[in-house]
Amino acid sequence: MRDDELSDASALRFLVGSALKAARTSARVTQQAAAKHIGFTSGKLSYMESGETAQSADHVAQLMRLYNAPAEDVEWVVSLAVRADHGVLSTRNDDVWPDWFKLYVGLEKLAQRQFEYTNSFFPGQLQTLDYATAVVGDSLHIPAKDVAQTARARIDRQRVADDDKPLQISAVVEESVLDRPFGGPTVMIEQFEHVLELMTLPNIDLRVIPTAVGNHDGLSNPFILLNFTDARGIAYIEYHTGALYLQERADVDLYALIADRLTDRALSAEDTxxxxxxxIMKMKNME
Structure with a gap:
């Protein structure tokens, strides 16, 4: 993947805006005072902090310095603003993704590492086309006419086998994921064999957490952690009508701790x- 293919402006603006808001909050500067400092209205600064409007590198630098942010923080936030200002890479299949998910797609393309905990199905980065089709095939959010394109879009997003910059992915899935028969035995066998092959790659770490473990930190909701080379990480939590994007350091640190605890309680890679x-043997005996 070329460097110019990493520039998704909406995702970058979100990172910049989140960093600006976090720095302002930490510095205890009001939005009104910050806006006045750069000649903005409070409303315009609010759009800037939410990533809904373009952020000039000069304004970003002025604000970060007003907040007395460390020099290295000023540098990376300004560099992200510069990259966002250089253009947008249109994501493929935008017409089958809701607006709130398009942001995630952009962030995923920028990520260097990803942790995912899921209790329903294998992570999208590890799915086969037939398995992905079965997963999205009975969704209230996806019209039947869009199922094939949506499944293909999920496969097109996969970066785990990218030759240049493969996504480093760690995942913990509930044992029930192995027994949920999406698409039937043939589809499941293909999915299982695909996952086993991916697990031989150095950038893939997949673990199963046994049902016998009982209560654990992940049961409240699935989540994804995205880590970036040039920015702080983000925790992503999806629900039926939208998603939460958390970038406050305390929030991300909490989910990182949960990820570590889930990994510790899961089976080893070999036992997984x-x-x-x-x-696979059970499914083949059913055929």
Whole structure:
């Protein structure tokens, strides 16, 4: 993937805006005072902090310095603003994604590392086309006519096998994911074999957390952590009609701690592979 393919302006603006708001809050500067400092109205600064409007590098630098942010923070936030100002990479299949999810797609393209905890299905980065089709095939949010394109869009987003900059992905899935028969035995066997092959890659770490573990930190909701080379991480939590994008340091640190605790309670990579192999044998006996 070329560097110019990483520039999704809406995602970058979100990162810039979140960083500006976090720095302002930490400095205890009111939005009104910050806006006056750069000749903005409070409303215009609010749009800037939400990433809904373009952010000039000069204004970003002025604000970060007003907030007495460390020099390295000023540098990376300004560099992101410069990149966002250089153009937009239109994401493919935009017409089948809701607006709130398009932002995630842009952020995912920028991420260097991703952690995902899921209790329903394998992470999208690890899915086969037939499995993805079965996952989205009975969704209230996706019209039947868009199912094939939506599934293909999920496959097109995959970066785990990218030759240049593969996504580093760690994932913990509930044991129930192995027993939820999306698409039937043939589709599941193909998915299992695909996952086992991906697990041989150095950038993939997949673990199963046994049902026998009982209560644990992830049960309240699935989540994704995205980490970037040039910015602080983001925690992403999806619900039926939208998603939360958390970038406050305390929030991200909490989800990072949960990710570590889930990984500790999950099976080893070797035992996870054995659990998947046992499902393959079970499925083949059903055919």
């Amino acid at each position: 592979a054995s659990a998947i192999q046992s499902r």
